[in-house]
Amino acid sequence: MQPAAAIIELDGLAVSLGGRAVLRDLRASLAGRCIGLLGPNGAGKTTLLHTLLGFFRPSAGTARVFGKDIRTETAAIRAQMGYMPESDSFIAGMSGVRFVRLMAELSGLPPAAALERAHEALFYVGLGEARYRPVDSYSLGMKQLVKLAQALAHGPRLLFLDEPTNGLDPPARRRMLELIRGIRDGGEARVILSSHLLRDVEECCEEVLVLKAGRVAVYANLEAERRANRRLLELEVRAADGAPAAPAFAELAAALGCECAPGARQRLKLVLPDGVEARDMFRLAAGAGLQIRRLDYKRDSLEDIFLKAMEGDADGRV
Amino acid sequence: MAVFERTYHRYDGPLTTRRRRFLVVPRYALAAVMRSRAFVMFYLLCFLPPFAGLIMIYLRHNLSALKLLGMRLDRLREVLPIDADFFSRSLALQGFFAFLLAVVVAPALISPDLRNNGLALYLSRPFSRSEYVLGKLSVLALLISTITWVPGILLFLLQGYLEGGGWFGEQWRVLGALFAGSWVLIVSLSLLALTVSAWVKWKPVARIVLLILFFVMNAFGRVMEMALGTWWSELLSMRMVIETVWASLFGVAPPTGMPAGAAWVALLAGTLLCLGLLFRRVRAYEVVR
Numbered sequence: 001m002q003p004a005a006a007i008i009e010l011d012g013l014a015v016s017l018g019g020r021a022v023l024r025d026l027r028a029s030l031a032g033r034c035i036g037l038l039g040p041n042g043a044g045k046t047t048l049l050h051t052l053l054g055f056f057r058p059s060a061g062t063a064r065v066f067g068k069d070i071r072t073e074t075a076a077i078r079a080q081m082g083y084m085p086e087s088d089s090f091i092a093g094m095s096g097v098r099f100v101r102l103m104a105e106l107s108g109l110p111p112a113a114a115l116e117r118a119h120e121a122l123f124y125v126g127l128g129e130a131r132y133r134p135v136d137s138y139s140l141g142m143k144q145l146v147k148l149a150q151a152l153a154h155g156p157r158l159l160f161l162d163e164p165t166n167g168l169d170p171p172a173r174r175r176m177l178e179l180i181r182g183i184r185d186g187g188e189a190r191v192i193l194s195s196h197l198l199r200d201v202e203e204c205c206e207e208v209l210v211l212k213a214g215r216v217a218v219y220a221n222l223e224a225e226r227r228a229n230r231r232l233l234e235l236e237v238r239a240a241d242g243a244p245a246a247p248a249f250a251e252l253a254a255a256l257g258c259e260c261a262p263g264a265r266q267r268l269k270l271v272l273p274d275g276v277e278a279r280d281m282f283r284l285a286a287g288a289g290l291q292i293r294r295l296d297y298k299r300d301s302l303e304d305i306f307l308k309a310m311e312g313d314a315d316g317r318v
Numbered sequence: 319m320a321v322f323e324r325t326y327h328r329y330d331g332p333l334t335t336r337r338r339r340f341l342v343v344p345r346y347a348l349a350a351v352m353r354s355r356a357f358v359m360f361y362l363l364c365f366l367p368p369f370a371g372l373i374m375i376y377l378r379h380n381l382s383a384l385k386l387l388g389m390r391l392d393r394l395r396e397v398l399p400i401d402a403d404f405f406s407r408s409l410a411l412q413g414f415f416a417f418l419l420a421v422v423v424a425p426a427l428i429s430p431d432l433r434n435n436g437l438a439l440y441l442s443r444p445f446s447r448s449e450y451v452l453g454k455l456s457v458l459a460l461l462i463s464t465i466t467w468v469p470g471i472l473l474f475l476l477q478g479y480l481e482g483g484g485w486f487g488e489q490w491r492v493l494g495a496l497f498a499g500s501w502v503l504i505v506s507l508s509l510l511a512l513t514v515s516a517w518v519k520w521k522p523v524a525r526i527v528l529l530i531l532f533f534v535m536n537a538f539g540r541v542m543e544m545a546l547g548t549w550w551s552e553l554l555s556m557r558m559v560i561e562t563v564w565a566s567l568f569g570v571a572p573p574t575g576m577p578a579g580a581a582w583v584a585l586l587a588g589t590l591l592c593l594g595l596l597f598r599r600v601r602a603y604e605v606v607r
Contacts, residue, residue, distance in 0.1 A: 053442050055602040075336075075444040083442035089435040093350055105342045107443045108333035117329060124324060150439060155329025160442075183326045 006031045007158060007190050008052065010216075012061030015044075015051050021214060022047045025061065028209055028219045030192075034184040036201030036222075037194040038306060039211035045194040046086060048211070049160050053083060065158065079108065082151035082189070086162040088143055096122055096131040096138070100150045107154035114153070121149040125179060141172040148179065159183065162194045173200075180204045202302045210309040217309035222302060231272045234263055236294035237285060245290050252284050267294070339445060343453025344460055351423055351457070360422065361461070364415040368469035371408055375400060375473060379480040400477045402492050406568040409470060409496065410561060413503050416462045417532060423461065424511030425524035427454045432599070433519045441602040451512070451600060458508035467500035495567035502563055506585055509592040510556070516599035532556060549576040553584045560585065 006029040015023040023044045037045045050056050052065055054074035063070045065077045091099050097118050104114035104121075122131040125145040130138065135146055144164060151159055161180065165173045181204055184191055195201055201208055202222070210218040237249040246268040250260040257273040272278070278295065285292045351357055377384055378400065398404070431437050440450050474493055478486045511528060518524040535554050542551030552558045552574050559581045565571065566578035 050603060053602075055438075055441065075446070078442060079444040081442065083438070085435065085438045085442075087435050087438075089439050091436045091439070092430040092434050094346075098346075102342065102346050103439060103443070105334075106339065106440060106445050108336070108339065109329065110332060110334055113329070113331050124326065152326060154443075155327065157328065186326050188326055188328045 006064075007066060008035075008192070009064045010061075011063060013048075013051065013058055013063045014060040015047055015056050016059040017047065017056065021059075023051065023214045026063075026211075026216050028216055030207060030209060030219075032190075032205065032207035032221070033187065034180070034191040034193060034205045034207075036205035036208040037192060037211065038198070038201055038208055039196065039217070040310070041196060042213075043211040044214040045196075045211055046162055047214075049083075049162055049192065049194055052077070053081065053160065054078065080157040081160060082154065082156035082158070083160045084147045084151040084162060084164055086166060086194075089147060090135040090143065092136055094135055095133060096127055096135055096146050096149070099135050099146065100131075100153045103150040104153040109154055117153045117155065118149075121153040122146070124152065125149045126175065140167045141169065144168060144172070144176065148176070152183075155188075157189055159189050159191045160194070161191060163196070164193065165195070165197065165200050177203050198302050198306060208302065208305065210306060212309060218305055220305050225302075225305065232297070233270045233272065233278060233281065234294075234296045235268045235270060235281065235292055236266070237268060238291050238293055240289055240291065248288070249285065249290055252288055253281070256280065256284065336444065340449040340453040340456065343450070344457040347427060347454070347457040348460065351426070351461075357422060361419070361465075364412070364419065364465040365469065367408065367411050367415070368465070368473060371404075371469075371473050372476070374398070375477050375480065400481075401489065402495070402568045403570050405470060405474065405492050405496055406499075406564055406570050408473070409466060409499055409503075409564060412466045412470070413557075413560065415465055416503060416507060419461055419465070420458055420507050420511040421525050421528045424458060424508070424528070425515045425518070425521040427457060428512055428515040428600070429519045429521060429524060432516065437600065438602040447597060447600050451596060454512055455505075455508050458511065459504050462504045462507070463500065466503060467497050470496040470500065491569060495564070495569075499564045499567045502567075502585065503560055506556070506560065506589050506592075509589055509596065513592040513596045513599075516596055543574070549574055549580075552576045553580065556588070559588075 008028075008030040010026040010028045010030075013023060013026040014021065026048070037048065039045050047056065051058060052063060052070055054070060054077065058071065066080060068077050070077060091102060094102065097115075100118035100121055101111075101114045104117050105111060109117060119131070122128060125148050127142060127145050127149065130142060135143070138146060144167070148161070148164065151161070164180065165176050168176060177200060180191060180193065183189055184204060184206075191204070193201060193204055206223050207219070207221050209216060210220075235246075235249070237245045239245040239248075244266040246262065246266055250262075250268055253260055253268075253270055256276055258276065259271040259273075261269045263269045270281070272280075281295070282292060378398070431440070437450070441447065471493065474489075474496060478489070510531065514524050514527050514531070518527055536557050539551050539553070539555035539558060542554070543549065552562075553576070558574055558576065561573045562576045562578055562581035563585055565573065566581070572578065
C-alpha cells in the first residue's frame, strides 16, 4: 500500500511573536486523515494553526500545505481550508444561516450556492431549527456548532479545529466528536484537531503531533502504536503448585520467536512476532502444565506517548 | 452535504472572481444598515438639499412658473447664479450630511467584528486585510456617493441642459471638482470613521469620539486661529482642511487663509495616518507583547 501523501510539511518552521520565540525549528510531515495537535497550554498549538493560515509570518523555515508554501501561496492555501477558531467568533446581528452564508460567499461561493450550502451545513451540525435565530443569542454549545458549520460550508479539503469541545457538556461533546469522526471517515476532508484533551484526540485521530515549549516533542502514528500495543503482553505465569514460573515460560515463548523481558512482581513482558497470537500463549502454557493467571495488553498508548514527551526534550518520531 | 444524506461533501461548483469578492461585505452591511427605519428616514433627509437644488434650477429656467405662483423673483438669475460657488456650497452642505451618515454607520462596521473575534473568520478565507478594509470602506463610499457627487453631477447636467449654449464649456471645471471633491471627502472621512471604529470597540463611544474629532477640533482650531492669528491651527479642523481643498478644486475663494498646498498635505498625512492605524488594528489576532 502506498503511504499517504503529506498534507502538511513543516520544514524548520519557527515563529516569533512580540520578540519571543513561540515555535522553534518544527520539522514533520503530517499525512493522516485526522491529525491531533497536542500539548500543554502555551505549547504553540494555536500559533502553529495560525501560522499555517497565514496570520503570522514565519521567522525562519517554512511549511507547505498540500504542497503550497505558506510564505507565498497563502490565498491558495486558505481557499482549501476551513477554520474553526478556539474563541467565540461570529458576526454580530446575523442569523445563523445568514452568517454561514456570508462566510461561504467570502470563500468564493456564488450567493445561491452559498445559501444552499449554509442550510446544509447547519442541518449537518444539528442546528437545523435554530438557523434563523441571531447567532448572538446562541448557547455556548450552539456557538461551537455554528463555528463548525461556517468552517464546512464552503467544502474545504482541510479542516483546522481548534479546541472544538471547549465548554461543551458531555452529550454535546459526544456529538461534536461524532461529527469529526464522520468527516474523517467520509474521506472528503482531512482534519487537524488541536486540543489539550487526550481523550478527544484519542477518539478521533490517527496521528498525533505533540508540541512542547514550541518544539515537536513527538510525532506518532496512533494506529501503528495501537497495532504495536496489541502485540505487547504482560503475563503472570505460575506452576501447578502456585510457584512463579516466568523464566520457564520465557524459554518456551522465546522458542516461538517472542521477545521476552522480566517485568515487575515476577511477571513477564512479551512482544509477539507476526503470526503468533495471545491464544498461542494459553496453548503453550497448557502444554507445559503451567497456568496463566493474568494477561494484560498495553493500554493508554496516547497517554504514555504524551507523558513520555513531556518528561524529556524528545524531538522525533515514536 | 445534502441534508438527507447527513454526510460531508466538498464543494466543486463554480467560484466567484477574486477581484469582486470584497463587494460581498458592503452587500451584507448595507442590508443590515437599511433594516433600521430611523436610518432610512435620515438617509432620505440627506436628499432634501439636492432636491431643493433641483427645484431651484428648474424655477430659474422657468420664470413663467414663478410668475404663475405670484412670486416676484425676476432677478433670480442675478441674485443666485448657478456656478462653481453654488456647487461648492452644495457640496459643503452635503459634506455635513455625509459626516452625520459616517457617524451613524461607521462604528457598526469594524468594532463588532473585533469585539466578537470575527476578523479571524474573514481572514482565514481567501480574503485579505486590504479586501476587508476595501469592503468596509465601500459601504461608506456607496452611501456617501449617493448624497454627494451623484446628485451633484445630475444637477450639473440638468443645469447644463437647461442653460444650453456655452455653459458646459465655461463650467467644465465644476464637473471634475464635484467628482474629485466628493471622493476627497469620501476617502478621508471614511478612513477616519473606520479607524475610530477599529480602535474604539464600543459603538456609542466611537460616535462620541467622531463628534469630538469633528466639532471640538474644529472649534479648537478656530479659537486658536483667532488667538494666535495664524492659519496653522486650522490644520486641526478637518472641515476647514477639506473646504480649503474643495476651494482649490472649484477655483473659488478659500474659507480661511490656509494655503491649498498645506491643506492637501495635511489631508494626505491624515489619510496615511488613518490607513496605518487601521491596518495595525485589522488583524486576525493581536499579538500581546
